[in-house]
Structure formats: structure tokens, C-alpha cells
Amino acid sequence: IRPGSGSGVTCSLPCLVLAPSDAFLNQWESTLVISGLPASHISRFSRDDAALPERGFVLVTLHNLMTEVRRLFKSEGSILFPDFGKEFLTFMKELRDAGGKAEEVTQAMSTIDTLNFPHRFQSFIIDEAHSFRNLVTYAGIGAALLGLLSDRTIPMSATPYVESTQDMATLMTFIDPSLKAAYKLWWKETTQEYVSDSLLNEVRDFRRLYMIRRERNVLTKELVGIETRVVNVKCNKSELDVYKRYESLFFATFENFQNSTDPDLTIGKKELTSIMLSYLINMRMSLVHPLIPKGREFTVRFSPSRRHMEAKLTRKLCVFCSHDNGNDLIPMPIAMCHATNSPTCHFAHESCLRTHTYEGT
Structure with missing residues (x-):
């Protein structure tokens, strides 16, 4: 039509x-x-x-x-x-x-x-x-x-x-x-x-x-073609260090997998497979690069399957009392994101600040 x-x-x-x-x-x-x-x-x-x-x-x-x-x-x-x-x-x-x-x-x-x-x-x-x-x-x-x-x-x-x-x-x-x-x-x-x-x-x-x-x-x-644009991003040293650690553990486990002499071979290899998958997941996560300011918490709005999480992730809570009531929440930069060079923030009520000692790390 x-x-x-x-x-x-x-x-x-x-x-x-x-x-x-x-x-x-x-x-x-x-x-x-x-x-x-x-x-x-x-x-x-x-x-x-x-x-x-x-x-x-x-x-x-x-x-x-x-x-x-x-x-x-x-x-x-x-x-x-x-x-x-x-x-x-x-x-x-x-x-x-x-x-x-x-x-x-x-x-x-x-x-x-x-x-x-x-x-x-x-x-x-x-x-x-x-x-x-x-x-x-x-x-x-x-x-x-x-x-x-x-x-x-x-x-x-x-x-x-x-x-x-x-x-x-x-x-x-x-x-x-x-x-x-x-x-x-x-x-x-x-x-x-x-x-x-x-x-x-x-x-x-x-x-x-x-x-x-x-x-x-x-x-x-006759189908419409798909255009793909790839941008290579250089990883931060700390990210690579984490990745290499998990990579070495993965290869060590993979070697055990190849040389397994477990009498119950099927069960033994299933356990090793589960361990290797865990390492692979962490290897990938260590290289997930927060290209956009606020990182993954911001990108949820682009994902149909994760969009419902936006309200929860963007909700501002006091780091001391865990409440969001009142309008006196003060942003408190505590760290810098290596990838975007932007601060990540916590929030606190002014009244809570008077009774607590806060140290940024």
C-alpha cells in the first residue's frame, strides 16, 4: 500500500x-x-x-x-x-x-x-x-x-x-x-x-x-546493502593488563583441556569448558570501551532490550542515605574515566555531608 x-x-x-x-x-x-x-x-x-x-x-x-x-x-x-x-x-x-x-x-x-x-x-x-x-x-x-x-x-x-x-x-x-x-x-x-x-x-x-x-x-x-563503518580504538594500558591476565589463564586452562586425562572425561571437559567461557567473558568485558561519556550507563537508551534500565541507572541517590528525596543532592566527582577523560560522579545530600566524612578515591 x-x-x-x-x-x-x-x-x-x-x-x-x-x-x-x-x-x-x-x-x-x-x-x-x-x-x-x-x-x-x-x-x-x-x-x-x-x-x-x-x-x-x-x-x-x-x-x-x-x-x-x-x-x-x-x-x-x-x-x-x-x-x-x-x-x-x-x-x-x-x-x-x-x-x-x-x-x-x-x-x-x-x-x-x-x-x-x-x-x-x-x-x-x-x-x-x-x-x-x-x-x-x-x-x-x-x-x-x-x-x-x-x-x-x-x-x-x-x-x-x-x-x-x-x-x-x-x-x-x-x-x-x-x-x-x-x-x-x-x-x-x-x-x-x-x-x-x-x-x-x-x-x-x-x-x-x-x-x-x-x-x-x-x-x-535486490536487498538494500548494509554500510558498515569501523573505528579502531586504542585500549588503555590498564585495560590491556587485565585482558592479558585473563588471556594467560585462558590458554593455561585450554592446555589442560587438550591434555585432560580425567577418567570421567566428559564431566572434566565440561567443567574446563565452563571455566574457559568465564575467562573469555572477562576478556571481552575488559576491552569494552566507554566511547560515550557516562559509558555503558548512557548507551542503554540505544538498546531496545536494555532501554527499560535507563530510569534505574540515571536515578540519583545519596551515597550516604541511599535516598533521592529532596533537591539538595550535590554532585561529587570522584574519578576520571581514562577513555573519555570525563569525571564519574556520586551524589550526596548537603545534610548528610555535614555528618559524614567523605574521601574521593
Whole structure:
């Protein structure tokens, strides 16, 4: 879907993107903007929204979906779903709570008359679709229901087959639960050593109609290239001294590993392997260079997986009473960072300073 000339997106229904976490949605959002979609046509789903947008892209996480399905089962309503009826929702909840079979979910989905429920989405895109392969869960049931409410469903995965043929059947349930390929039995029959000609034709038709693959020419020619800039940083002497110490210990342990005569060789080598990995971790940590002032405490804001730590790390506490109440915290430089030549600070209340002796080290 591309922006229309002057008036924005031309589709009459929004597109829904479902992904395992916010990190994936961040990539979707930036890619959509780069492709030319106005940022105003991209929205993150929120349970506080009164209604879905009429156009553009709606981005939903796995957690969002699970929460909305729970609300649906509790008859609290959700803007993602219409009211499928108390009888159907009660059956699905009991099926999920009892750990029922995936085939039962597919069968129940195929009984829904979609003519009674107008489509809410032009496209329903499931990123990393193999993450939703368990159909008898809040996420699996929710994805299947959203598939029924969409003009087209696009499960995206580099590993659609993970554990069993049910994984493929689940993805097809998201697309159309009335198809043979939405059932595990069909996949079992078509993956036998000897398959009839009629089944082979069914497999060919399935692949032609429902599977899209990236060919080699796409991977080698059409993907956007990645530019990498490498800056070599000279280590401080103290860092190198620490590194060399761990390196010598690592090589000594590695020599013992090679010459191990432990009667219980497997256990002995496992212990040595664990020790060597510990040395390697410390070798790496000794060379982690704080290029940015404030070092690692500052770089957390650039990492999606560590960003939640920023508030904790940037919280200023008194070194004496460990409280942050009051506005009289005074910065106390105690050392200089070798790499950035900038001071690292502690803080203290003025009242605490009057009753304690503080020596910088």
C-alpha cells in the first residue's frame, strides 16, 4: 500500500501488523516511513483507543493480542474484535483452558459465518508467524480470529516448520480454516514416503496459491546493502593488563583441556569448558570501551532490550542515605574515566555531608 497523491493512503481499511515484541514493531515503523508512508498513518495499538483508525497501519504486539483475547473471553469487549457471541467465546475459552486440540480450534473457526462479520482489515500481516504456532492459546486463537476479519492474511516466517506438521496447519488456519491444509491430517498424508498423484497435485496447487519465497536473485541483488563503518580504538594500558591476565589463564586452562586425562572425561571437559567461557567473558568485558561519556550507563537508551534500565541507572541517590528525596543532592566527582577523560560522579545530600566524612578515591 502506497500513499495516494496528496491525500495519503488510498485503501478503505487499515492494515494490521502483528509481531512478537516492540522491537519488531520499531523496525516496521521505521521501514514504513522510509518507504514513503506518512508517520500519521502509522499507529501503535492501545486498549485506550476508542476505535481503530480508518486507514494506514496498526501495529500490535503479541502481548496486546493476548490481552485483548482475554478481555473478549471476559465479555469486556475489544476494538480489535466484534462480538462473536457468548456461546462461541465460551466454547473457545473452555477449549483453551482444557488444553484442547488444534484441530478443534480450526473446526470451530471454520463454522463462523464471515458474512455476519464485516472485514476490519485489508491485510493482516503476522511477522515471525512461527511464534504463534500453538493454536490453543490466547495468541493462536486471536490470530485465527483476526484472519477471519481480514481481506488477506500474510504469515511471514523463515522457519514455518518448527516441531511438527501442525505448525504448517496452524499458519493455514490463520489464512483460511476451511482449507484441507489447515488440518494436520492433510500434512501427514502429503509428507508420507509414497504419495498418490492426486495428493501431489494438491501440494502443487497449495504451493502455487499460498506460498511466496524469496528467490536467490532477490537475496543477492535486490536487498538494500548494509554500510558498515569501523573505528579502531586504542585500549588503555590498564585495560590491556587485565585482558592479558585473563588471556594467560585462558590458554593455561585450554592446555589442560587438550591434555585432560580425567577418567570421567566428559564431566572434566565440561567443567574446563565452563571455566574457559568465564575467562573469555572477562576478556571481552575488559576491552569494552566507554566511547560515550557516562559509558555503558548512557548507551542503554540505544538498546531496545536494555532501554527499560535507563530510569534505574540515571536515578540519583545519596551515597550516604541511599535516598533521592529532596533537591539538595550535590554532585561529587570522584574519578576520571581514562577513555573519555570525563569525571564519574556520586551524589550526596548537603545534610548528610555535614555528618559524614567523605574521601574521593
